[in-house]
Amino acid sequence: xxxxxxxxxxxxxxxxxxxxxxxxxxxxxxxxxxxxxxxxxxxxxxxxxxxxxxxxxxxxxxxxxxxxxxxxxxxxxxxxxxxxxxxxxxxxxxxxxxxxxxxxxxxxxxxxxxxxxxxxxxxxxxxxxxxxxxxxxxxxxxxxxxxxxxxxxxxxxxxxxxxxxxxxxxxxxxxxxxxxxxxxxxxxxxxxxxxxxxxxxxxxxxxxxxxxxxxxxxxxxxxxxxxxxxxxxxxxxxxxxxxxxxxxxxxxxxxxxxxxxxxxxxxxxxxxxxxxxxxxxxxxxxxxxxxxxxxxxxxxxxxxxxxxxxxxxxxxxxxxxxxxxxxxxxxxxxxxxxxxxxxxxxxxxxxxxxxxxxxxxxxxxxxxxxxxxxxxxxxxxxxxxxxxxxxxxxxxxxxxxxxxxxxxxxxxxxxxxxxxxxxxxxxxxxxxxxxxxxxxxxxxxxxxxxxxxxxxxxxxxxxxxxxxxxxxxxxxxxxxxxxxxxxxxxxxxxxxxxxxxxxxxxx
Amino acid sequence: xxxxxxxxxxxxxxxxxxxxxxxxxxxxxxxxxxxxxxxxxxxxxxxxxxxxxxxxxxxxxxxxxxxxxxxxxxxxxxxxxxxxxxxxxxxxxxxxxxxxxxxxxxxxxxxxxxxxxxxxxxxxxxxxxxxxxxxxxxxxxxxxxxxxxxxxxxxxxxxxxxxxxxxxxxxxxxxxxxxxxxxxxxxxxxxxxxxxxxxxxxxxxxxxxxxxxxxxxxxxxxxxxxxxxxxxxxxxxxxxxxxxxxxxxxxxxxxxxxxxxxxxxxxxxxxxxxxxxxxxxxxxxxxxxxxxxxxxxxxxxxxxxxxxxxxxxxxxxxxxxxxxxxxxxxxxxxxxxxxxxxxxxxxxxxxxxxxxxx
Ligand SMILES: [Zn+2]
Numbered sequence: 001x002x003x004x005x006x007x008x009x010x011x012x013x014x015x016x017x018x019x020x021x022x023x024x025x026x027x028x029x030x031x032x033x034x035x036x037x038x039x040x041x042x043x044x045x046x047x048x049x050x051x052x053x054x055x056x057x058x059x060x061x062x063x064x065x066x067x068x069x070x071x072x073x074x075x076x077x078x079x080x081x082x083x084x085x086x087x088x089x090x091x092x093x094x095x096x097x098x099x100x101x102x103x104x105x106x107x108x109x110x111x112x113x114x115x116x117x118x119x120x121x122x123x124x125x126x127x128x129x130x131x132x133x134x135x136x137x138x139x140x141x142x143x144x145x146x147x148x149x150x151x152x153x154x155x156x157x158x159x160x161x162x163x164x165x166x167x168x169x170x171x172x173x174x175x176x177x178x179x180x181x182x183x184x185x186x187x188x189x190x191x192x193x194x195x196x197x198x199x200x201x202x203x204x205x206x207x208x209x210x211x212x213x214x215x216x217x218x219x220x221x222x223x224x225x226x227x228x229x230x231x232x233x234x235x236x237x238x239x240x241x242x243x244x245x246x247x248x249x250x251x252x253x254x255x256x257x258x259x260x261x262x263x264x265x266x267x268x269x270x271x272x273x274x275x276x277x278x279x280x281x282x283x284x285x286x287x288x289x290x291x292x293x294x295x296x297x298x299x300x301x302x303x304x305x306x307x308x309x310x311x312x313x314x315x316x317x318x319x320x321x322x323x324x325x326x327x328x329x330x331x332x333x334x335x336x337x338x339x340x341x342x343x344x345x346x347x348x349x350x351x352x353x354x355x356x357x358x359x360x361x362x363x364x365x366x367x368x369x370x371x372x373x374x375x376x377x378x379x380x381x382x383x384x385x386x387x388x389x390x391x392x393x394x395x396x397x398x399x400x401x402x403x404x405x406x407x408x409x410x411x412x413x414x415x416x417x418x419x420x421x422x423x424x425x426x427x428x429x430x431x432x433x434x435x436x437x438x439x440x441x442x443x444x445x446x447x448x449x450x451x452x453x454x455x456x457x458x459x460x461x462x463x464x465x466x467x468x469x470x471x472x473x474x475x476x477x478x479x480x481x482x483x484x485x486x487x488x489x490x491x492x493x494x495x496x497x498x499x500x501x502x503x504x505x506x507x
Numbered sequence: 508x509x510x511x512x513x514x515x516x517x518x519x520x521x522x523x524x525x526x527x528x529x530x531x532x533x534x535x536x537x538x539x540x541x542x543x544x545x546x547x548x549x550x551x552x553x554x555x556x557x558x559x560x561x562x563x564x565x566x567x568x569x570x571x572x573x574x575x576x577x578x579x580x581x582x583x584x585x586x587x588x589x590x591x592x593x594x595x596x597x598x599x600x601x602x603x604x605x606x607x608x609x610x611x612x613x614x615x616x617x618x619x620x621x622x623x624x625x626x627x628x629x630x631x632x633x634x635x636x637x638x639x640x641x642x643x644x645x646x647x648x649x650x651x652x653x654x655x656x657x658x659x660x661x662x663x664x665x666x667x668x669x670x671x672x673x674x675x676x677x678x679x680x681x682x683x684x685x686x687x688x689x690x691x692x693x694x695x696x697x698x699x700x701x702x703x704x705x706x707x708x709x710x711x712x713x714x715x716x717x718x719x720x721x722x723x724x725x726x727x728x729x730x731x732x733x734x735x736x737x738x739x740x741x742x743x744x745x746x747x748x749x750x751x752x753x754x755x756x757x758x759x760x761x762x763x764x765x766x767x768x769x770x771x772x773x774x775x776x777x778x779x780x781x782x783x784x785x786x787x788x789x790x791x792x793x794x795x796x797x798x799x800x801x802x803x804x805x806x807x808x809x810x811x812x813x814x815x816x817x818x819x820x821x822x823x824x825x826x827x828x829x830x831x832x833x834x835x836x837x838x839x840x841x842x843x844x845x846x847x848x849x850x851x852x853x854x855x856x857x858x859x860x861x862x863x864x865x
Contacts, residue, residue: 202825205836220858351857358857368633368768391858393824456848463848465634481837496841503858 001025003090005083006104006133008124009075012290012330012337013251015120015127019069020080022087027063035068038076038289047078047109048085055113055160060092076289079118082107082137085160086167098167104128105163107139113160117141119257122250122265125149137163144264145254147179148247183240184267192232195408203230206390206501208412211237212419213480214434215473216323216345216385218308220503221392222359227348230392231304234346236409238269238302239420245300245433252296252339270301272343276310284318285330290337292330295322298343308347309377316382319345323385326437342437345386349378359393384469387436387477388501419483435480443472447479453495460499474498513544514589516573518608519710520564527556528607541568583711584700585684586611594618602729602755606708610684613704617677620653622797625727627748628662628737631770635855636762637665640737642850642863644669644676646788650799653677655730657723658691658705662737662745667695667703676703677730681723682715683707690715724748733758733795735785739773746773749782758794760785787863807851810834814842815862818852822859 002023008015031045052059066084068075083105090098106124108116121142128136129152136154138146143156154176157163165171194204203219203226210217211234219227241249249266253259259266274283274294285293295303305311322328326342351357352371357364366374383389423434426446432438438446449457457474460466466474475490477498482490513535517528531551535544545568552559566572580587588594588609596618599605611618626644628636640662648654648670655677657663663678670676678699680687684707687696699705708726709719721744728734728751736759739745752759759782764771778784783794792799807815817823817831829839843860846852852860 199826201829201836205840358855358859368765368770391824393826393858459848460844463850465638493841496844497837500840500844500847503854 001091001094003087003100005087005090005100007080007083007106008104008128009073009077009079010120010124010255011073012339013123013255015124016070016073017128017131017133018075018080018083019067020083020087021067021069022084022091023065023067024060024088024091025063025065029061029063031064031066033066033068035066035071036074037068037080038074040078041068041075041080044078044081044084044109047081047111048088050111051081051109051113051160052085052088054111055164057089057164058092060088064088077118077120078108078116079106079120079124081109082115082160082163085109086163089164096164096168098164099169100167103135103137103167104133105137107137107157109160115139115157115159115163119259120251120255121145122148122247122254122259125152125154126247126251137166143176144179145250145259146176146264148181148243148250148265150178179264181243181246181265182267183242183246192229193236193409194233194412195406197226197229197233198406200226200230200392203390203392204407204412206388207234208237208416209477209480209484209501210234210344210346210388211239212416212484213423213477214342214344214436215387215477215480216436217347217388217390218383218386219346219348219390219392220351221348222350222357222362223355225392227392228306231306231346231348233409234302234304234344235269235271237413237416239413239417241267241269241300248340249300252292252299256292256297258297268301270298270343271304272298272301273304273306276305276307276312278315280312280315280318283315284322284328285339286332288332290330290332292339293328295319295328295341295343296339299340301343303343303345305345305347308349309374313377313379316378320382320385323382344436347386350374351391358391380467381469384467385473387473387498389503390501391503415484418486419480422483422486435476435483438472438476438479440472443475447475447490449475449490449495450492452492453478453490456492456495457499460495464499464502466499466502470502474502477501509539509541509544510591511589512573513541513568514591514607515587516568516576517548518587518589519567519576521710521713523556525604525607527552529604530555532607580610580711583684584612585711586615588615588618596623596730598623598732599726599729602725602751604725605729606726609706609708610710611704611706612684613700614674614702615704617653617675617704618706620651620675622652622795623655623677623731624652624791624795624797625655625731625734625748625752626662626666626737627656627724627727627734627745628665629739629743629745629770630659630661631740631743632661632665632738633768633770635853636738636770637662638853639762639863640665641669642853643735643785643788643791645673645850646799647791647797648673648675650792650797651675652795652797655679655727657681657720657727658687658695658699660692662739664692664695665737667699671695671698671702674702678703678705679723679726679730680705680707680709680715681719683709683711683713685711686714720744721747725751728752728757729755731757733760733791735760735762735791736774736777736782737762738764738770740769741772741776743773749773749777758783760791760794762786807846807849810838810842811846814839815846815851818846818860819862822855822861824859828860 005020007018009018117139122145134152140156140158146154272294283294322341328341330337352366353374354365356362478490478494481494531548535547538544644666653675654670656666658678724747728748734752736745761774761777761782
């Protein structure tokens with residue numbers, strides 16, 4: 001007897017329909033699986049066998065053939081346990097009259113027959129919904145994630161038995177209740193706030209501009225100058241994550257299996273801080289299952305690289321392409337998978353190996369060539385992609401600095417939110433959200449320069465030796481500065497300020 | 508007249524070295540006809556240069572031949588100036604081994620400029636020093652000083668960049684004009700032809716060899732009343748320029764470098780040996796008596812002036828300038844960039860601003 005069960009599998013962030021066909025026929029006892037299963041899927045045999053037995057059902061001692069269609073796409077993960085088990089039960093016990101054709105089934109089984117949480121439920125459900133499927137059965141622990149998708153009927157069940165009970169009509173279950181999204185803008189450490197950073201007006205302005213337009217920023221300064229404190233403040237002034245952005249980011253976190261179960265959705269802009277010993281695969285993505293890397297987990301948020309020159313050159317150089325394209329293509333043996341990676345790069349570094357070059361407090365012991373070698377670890381092309389290069393020296397100026405009231409993150413965030421609102425309005429018919437994401441076409445359309453601005457840029461390039469690659473980035477930053485000032489037109493002062501954040505990084 | 512013609516044709520014999528040419532010229536000093544001169548030269552060559560093709564040599568002085576030599580120079584836009592020409596610069600004439608002829612393209616009047624000052628450096632010059640070189644070159648050239656330099660990437664090119672707009676710049680090549688466009692930065696060569704002057708002691712067909720550069724440097728030093736060495740290791744060619752300048756009794760200037768900086772070893776050594784230490788254009792102007800424009804005469808707006816004055820007191824960070832001027836960072840940044848574009852301040856490798864002129 002043949003039975004057919006529908007399920008979905010993932011390729012990157014995109015789900016595709018998998019038809020699980022189970023044929024139970026007379027013959028020597030055997031359990032075969034065809035249709036490009038990966039190891040985890042092959043292992044399903046053992047899990048399914050015990051799960052069925054431990055659910056009080058009989059596992060057939062006849063010939064079982066499972067075909068996973070389409071046969072030409074590799075299926076990975078343990079999502080298919082549940083549909084396979086149901087297919088077998090349905091084929092051997094037609095008398096149960098299970099209503100299997102109306103649902104899409106996703107779930108891993110443990111040996112005792114309970115349903116286990118799987119990665120990637122959100123992208124699976126979103127893809128399935130887009131293909132017109134509306135009724136799903138998924139593991140109970142994935143119910144939070146499912147709650148954020150409108151217009152589908154999802155049953156989050158605890159075991160194979162419950163599933164059979166639902167399908168035979170023996171027991172009624174409540175569909176997952178829809179959840180409403182609300183961004184979470186609380187910061188864990190409540191002593192992190194711009195108002196606790198004394199002085200540093202230059203660096204504060206720079207991060208305000210950077211966050212307002214999603215531009216990349218680099219802090220250069222001696223240890224103890226407050227670089228990491230400034231970086232930690234970035235999340236406190238970042239705009240709330242919108243629902244669309246939250247879904248995008250959650251999809252990636254879901255596939256990577258780093259979604260915190262109780263939330264079900266990413267509600268805060270990610271702030272990813274990979275250690276400099278992290279592998280290239282961990283940072284950009286890859287591996288056997290073409291998993292997303294840290295840069296994709298940072299999508300719609302911040303990637304913070306503390307002490308940037310400590311990261312292997314190969315890792316740093318591999319950031320160049322995603323910084324430009326805002327997606328990363330992760331390749332595996334057969335196909336390649338594309339993950340979004342639109343993040344704001346925030347990096348910090350010492351001015352020299354000992355950290356004291358240019359410091360007022362301590363003497364630098366490095367030679368010229370040591371310093372040059374250290375700085376050259378960040379290549380010119382990579383540096384060109386960092387829009388704001390800021391020197392932080394940690395020195396407080398004057399007595400005013402200690403007494404004056406510092407602006408709080410909340411006040412800065414208000415201006416950032418306003419600038420972001422202008423950008424959302426500007427890009428409402430585009431697929432981008434912030435100025436930093438503009439391409440040449442967008443620049444032409446939204447950043448028309450007056451003759452005066454053009455001539456300033458021209459002079460600045462010749463007299464300040466700016467690289468040609470820096471041009472469009474300067475204009476984008478100028479656009480953001482104009483937005484912060486609620487100015488429609490990019491004015492000469494905006495361009496001049498943007499140019500000022502490009503530091504002469506050379507000695 | 509005949510004298511000049513004789514020298515031009517003699518100089519076109521590129522297989523003869525400088526010493527032989529000089530000997531021949533000395534031997535023909537008081538002769539008044541070309542024939543007499545050629546006879547003396549032939550006689551000299553027969554006795555002193557083995558297997559020299561005398562017939563060809565004599566033939567080159569025939570009317571047809573020398574006309575075609577002169578015509579080919581003219582076609583290439585090259586003016587040949589011999590040491591007895593009025594245009595030949597006096598400073599150079601009085602040096603030992605002065606070139607017999609100078610081949611020139613561009614504004615010849617620059618040779619007569621009263622104040623000529625050379626700025627040279629090696630290819631490996633730190634970017635910050637390049638910037639400073641450009642700025643000092645610009646300041647001197649704006650004050651009417653003619654900058655003399657080579658053409659190599661690095662210190663030389665920065666000197667040219669700083670001076671080219673004022674049109675007060677001479678570049679001395681180490682080879683003939685036929686190769687200059689392909690061997691050097693052709694953009695700047697073209698600009699120099701138009702807005703400055705390019706000279707060489709070599710006829711057009713001579714290719715520059717590695718050994719041509721140190722020899723060329725005697726012309727750079729010889730033309731100038733002083734020489735600024737912007738960078739160089741103990742081995743770099745700039746040391747020849749400095750040595751020639753000292754030998755000719757001209758002033759030598761150098762930028763100071765941090766110890767252990769190979770790009771500046773030569774500069775520090777020169778300073779130890781008595782060269783003038785240079786940080787700003789006025790350090791040179793005072794010694795040489797140039798009248799350079801003071802920064803005040805530069806057109807700065809009120810805010811620009813306030814900000815510039817703070818920076819003039821010493822290198823400072825953006826925060827310190829903001830604190831002292833009371834300007835907000837977003838008000839201050841455009842002013843800083845403007846001052847930087849105007850070349851009166853630069854960012855050092857440490858994010859602080861430094862005034863380039865006082
Ligand atoms: Zn150091």
